[in-house]
Amino acid sequence: MTVKASDAVATAKKEIGTKATNYRKCKYNTWYYGSAVSGDAYHWCAVFICWVFYQLGALISLLYLKTASCGNMAKAFLGKGRLIRPKSLTAGLSTKDVKVGDIVFFHWSTERSTLVPGTYVSDHVGIVTKVNSNGTIDTIEGNTIDTVNGQVAARTRSMNVVSCLGRPDYAPESGTAASAVARVAKPAVLYRVRSGDVWHKEVNDFSSYAGVAGKAITDVAIKVTAGAVKYRVHIKGGKWLPYVTGYDITDSANGYAGNGKPIDAIEVYYTTPETVRKEYGYLRAMYRVSPLNGSYYPYQYDAEKTNDQDGYAGAIGKTIDRLQITLSP
Structure with missing residues (x-):
C-alpha cells in the first residue's frame, strides 16, 4: 500500500480522545502485547505510533520495526538514514527542519542518548500534524495528558523539547503541484x-x-x-x-x-x-x-x-x- 503523510495524520486524528484505563490498559497495548496488560511498565506512546502505521499496512516499510521503545524507534530511523538530528545539542532543531508526518521524539531531560549519538534520550514520541510560524509544532500523541493512564491527544510543543525527527519515506501527496512532477529519487x-x-x-x-x-x-x-x-x-x-x-x-x-x-x-x-x-x-x-x-x-x-x-x-x-x-x- 502506498502511504502518504496525510494518511498517517488522518489515521492518528481518528484516535484523538481514546483513553487508557486501569493503569495504561488500552487497545494499543492489547494489540502490541497480544493480550490485555496494565501497569507502570506499559507506557504506550511508541506503541500508538506503531499501531497507526500497522493500520496503514506500513509498519515495517515506514517505521522499520515494531517496538514499545522510543529510543529503539529513533535508532531504526537512524539505521535507515532517515533520522534528522541537530548539528549540535546546543543549537537543537528548528521548525525549518520539520515536515508534517514526521515522527517526533521528545526529551524531558538533558541526558545524552547512547542509542542515538548526538541526541538526548527520547522520552516520548508523537506525529507532527502542523508546523507553526511561532516556532512550535502541533502533534498527535498517545499516552499523554493523563500521567497515570494516558490518552490520545492533540498537543502543541516547543522545539526546545524535540530531540530528533524520524522521516518515513512517504509517497507524494496527490493534488499538489509537486505530485504532478515525477518524484526525485533519493540518491544512493x-x-x-x-x-x-x-x-x-x-x-x-x-x-x-x-x-x-x-x-x-x-x-x-x-x-x-x-x-x-x-x-x-x-x-x-x-x-x-x-x-x-x-x-x-x-x-x-x-x-x-x-x-x-x-x-x-x-x-x-x-x-x-x-x-x-x-x-x-x-x-x-x-x-x-x-x-x-x-x-x-x-x-x-x-x-x-x-x-x-x-x-x-x-x-x-x-x-x-x-x-x-x-x-x-
Missing part, C-alpha cells in the same frame, strides 16, 4: 573496498557492508547516483591521503582512495544538488567503520566535529575491516 551511495588484494563486490547504501571481518581494508571507492562526493583515507602509521572524487578501481590517481596499505580512518563529504534538496533537504554522508574483528564505531556525518564526532570514521592507529555508508538529512 555505491561503494566497495579492497582487502587482501581483492576488490569486493559493490554495496548499495545500508543493504550490506563493504569488506570482510578480520581483513584490513587498504583501498576504498565511493560514488553517488546524484550530487557529488569527495573522500579520503588515513593510512595506519602514516598520514591522510589526498581527497578523491572518482569511482574507478583502475585509476589509482582519482578513482579510489588508498595506496595498498591498511587504513585506520576515512572521511566522506556529500554535496546535495538543488533538485534533491527541494525534495529531501540537505543530505549528509552518514557512515561508520569497524576495527579489525571489532564492533562498529558510532556513525559519522560528513566531516562534522560536533556531537562527539571526530570529523572522520575510525580511530587513528586501529585498522578497519568493514564500511557502511548512506545519505541522511
Whole structure:
C-alpha cells in the first residue's frame, strides 16, 4: 500500500480522545502485547505510533520495526538514514527542519542518548500534524495528558523539547503541484573496498557492508547516483591521503582512495544538488567503520566535529575491516 503523510495524520486524528484505563490498559497495548496488560511498565506512546502505521499496512516499510521503545524507534530511523538530528545539542532543531508526518521524539531531560549519538534520550514520541510560524509544532500523541493512564491527544510543543525527527519515506501527496512532477529519487551511495588484494563486490547504501571481518581494508571507492562526493583515507602509521572524487578501481590517481596499505580512518563529504534538496533537504554522508574483528564505531556525518564526532570514521592507529555508508538529512 502506498502511504502518504496525510494518511498517517488522518489515521492518528481518528484516535484523538481514546483513553487508557486501569493503569495504561488500552487497545494499543492489547494489540502490541497480544493480550490485555496494565501497569507502570506499559507506557504506550511508541506503541500508538506503531499501531497507526500497522493500520496503514506500513509498519515495517515506514517505521522499520515494531517496538514499545522510543529510543529503539529513533535508532531504526537512524539505521535507515532517515533520522534528522541537530548539528549540535546546543543549537537543537528548528521548525525549518520539520515536515508534517514526521515522527517526533521528545526529551524531558538533558541526558545524552547512547542509542542515538548526538541526541538526548527520547522520552516520548508523537506525529507532527502542523508546523507553526511561532516556532512550535502541533502533534498527535498517545499516552499523554493523563500521567497515570494516558490518552490520545492533540498537543502543541516547543522545539526546545524535540530531540530528533524520524522521516518515513512517504509517497507524494496527490493534488499538489509537486505530485504532478515525477518524484526525485533519493540518491544512493555505491561503494566497495579492497582487502587482501581483492576488490569486493559493490554495496548499495545500508543493504550490506563493504569488506570482510578480520581483513584490513587498504583501498576504498565511493560514488553517488546524484550530487557529488569527495573522500579520503588515513593510512595506519602514516598520514591522510589526498581527497578523491572518482569511482574507478583502475585509476589509482582519482578513482579510489588508498595506496595498498591498511587504513585506520576515512572521511566522506556529500554535496546535495538543488533538485534533491527541494525534495529531501540537505543530505549528509552518514557512515561508520569497524576495527579489525571489532564492533562498529558510532556513525559519522560528513566531516562534522560536533556531537562527539571526530570529523572522520575510525580511530587513528586501529585498522578497519568493514564500511557502511548512506545519505541522511
